Amino acid sequence: MEDLPASVIFEILSRVNDSADLARCRLVSKTLNALSYEVRSLNLLCSFDRYLKSRALETKTLITPFKTIFKNLLLKSRNIESISVGVEKPLQGISDDDVDDESDDLYLTEVNFVSEWLPEISGRLRSLSISDFWIQSCWRRSEVLSVISSYCHNLAKLEVKNAWLSVEGLKPMSKLTSLTLKFVRLDDEDLNKVNDCFLSLEVLNLIGVGGLREPRIHLLHLKMCQWTVSNAPLSLTIHAPTLTELKLNCVKPKSLVLETPLLFSLHLSIEKTSEWGMKQFLNLNSLRIESTDLYNLICLFPCCKTVEKLMVDSPKLSEQVEVRREVSFEALFHVFSNLSSLTLGPGAWLELETCFRMEGLKGKSGMKGLREMVAHLVVNKVQITQSFISRVLDQCTNLFEMTLLIHRDVDSAIANNLISCCMADFPRVRWRWGMWKEGTKDTWVCNGVDSAIQDV
Known part of the structure; x- marks a missing residue:
């Protein structure tokens, strides 16, 4: 390998995903050792x-501390411009007997640990x-954000997981x-402080952030946002005038306020x-809604004439089911009158068929x-399903492609008969079909009107 040009060797080393393997390469030759530091x-x-x-008692004295390995490599x-540790x-797979609450050997957001290496490389870090390690970090509130903001003046991307964070001293x-x-x-x-200190954010991902009661995002340059709320807050507010994608x-x-006039794609679960609280969306093109209360939620939307692609589903309800109204095709097309593409999850289809x-x-x-x-x-009742499909296609006169995904537990003879009838009654439609089941990916079985019917 040493016969290769240095630039080629460097390119190979740069593609090594695990830096532990990079450390092993340093033992092979002087050339690899020298280039690995670049x-x-x-x-x-x-x-x-x-x-x-x-x-483990028999091996713990033989294991070099992880923090030591990291610092030696770094x-x-x-x-160095990018670090991932x-x-x-x-968060899982460890029994209570294996947990030592006092340990901090894997407490990676510890301020003293980060302060040992970050100042040396912060100027180049992007x-x-x-x-x-949640077991060691969840009960220790860390001011690591303050340390990062003090040294990393050129940082463009930051990711922190599994920690209890403080914004004390955040710059x-x-x-x-x-x-x-x-x-x-x-x-x-704390979230308010994030809004104030990270004014240039264009991408924000808040996944499973706990402790928030009335959170508010106020970022004028934000373009993409993914927000998964782990608790039940009283209200959520997003003020982001340039936001185009939101999940x-x-x-x-109790209340949800979206002040996002340029939103193009919205996934709402x-x-x-x-x-x-929502002003009319003038640019919304793609919308995905998952809710156990589809009818009332859809009726809350302002008239969205710009939405062309709609995906809706209603997850399984708990045993304590509230009396509610099923959503109908009329309700969907009253709000979203210019749809060109519609995807219906199993819960949504069941509601529409019931209605x-x-x-x-x-x-x-x-x-x-x-x-x-x-x-x-x-x-559940093939005659009703077939009648519903026929009625939909009678109304949707320009629909040219229909995909039916049938649950795997449905008898194959019933599924094949349904598909045969649909193809015979509506030869103008390009039919596709397949199978679905909870917890698995959809499986496509056949494509095209001239294809033989497959056993599904």
Whole structure:
């Protein structure tokens, strides 16, 4: 390998995903050793196996501390621009008997540990990711954000996972454009501080951030946001005038306010909300809604004539089911009158079919614009399902592609008969079909009107 040009060897070393392997390369030759210190990224993960060996009586004296390995790898490197350090399986797979509450050997957001290496390389650093060990970090409030903001003036991307964070001493970071906080504890005032100090954020991911009661995002340059709320807050507010993509997953906020006029793509997973503050979306094109209260949630939307692609589903309800109204095609097309593509999850299809069985299906002019549909079917009564499909296609006269995904537990003879009837009754439609089941990916079985019917 030493016969290769130095630039080629450097390129190979730069593609090594695990920096532990990079350290092993240093033992092979002087050339590899010298070039290994020129790489621009460091990625080191403490494996679960290493953690267990560090605890076992027969092996723990043989295991070099993970923090020591990390510092030795990092401080000898000269051009580091990206760092990713973490612990494998930080939240699971460990019994109570294996936990030493006083240990801090894998407490990676510890201020003293970070302060040992960050000042040396902070000037060049563009990306930093720390995935802590929850067992050791959840009961220790860390001011690591203050340390990072004090030294990393050129940082563009920051990711912190599995930690209890404090914003005490947090300083503005004008060049930070991407922030991910995953499984961390914050308070409302902490999130307010994030808004104030990270004014240039364009990408924000808040996944499983606990402790928030009335959180508010106020970021003028934000373009993409993913927010999964782990508790049940009283209210959620997003004020982001340049936001174009939003994925929001929450439970039952009393109020939800979206001040996002440029929103283009919205994925909303929410059980229900009492108050809905939302101005009319003038640019919303793609919308995905998952809710156990589809009808009332959809009725809260302002008329969205710009939405062309809609995906809806209603997850399984708990045993304590509230009396509610099923959503209908009329309700969908009343709000979203210019749909060209519609995807229906199994819960949504069941609601629509139930509503059809009780009330029938009245024609809507908006249905004529629908071009393609994907439906996840359960098929409790094949005659009703077939009649419903026929009625939908009678109304959607410009629909040219229909995909039926039938539950795997449906008898194959019933499924094949349904498909045969649909193809015979509507030869103008390009039919596709397949199978679905909870917890698995959809499986496509056949494609095209001339294809033989497959056993599904």
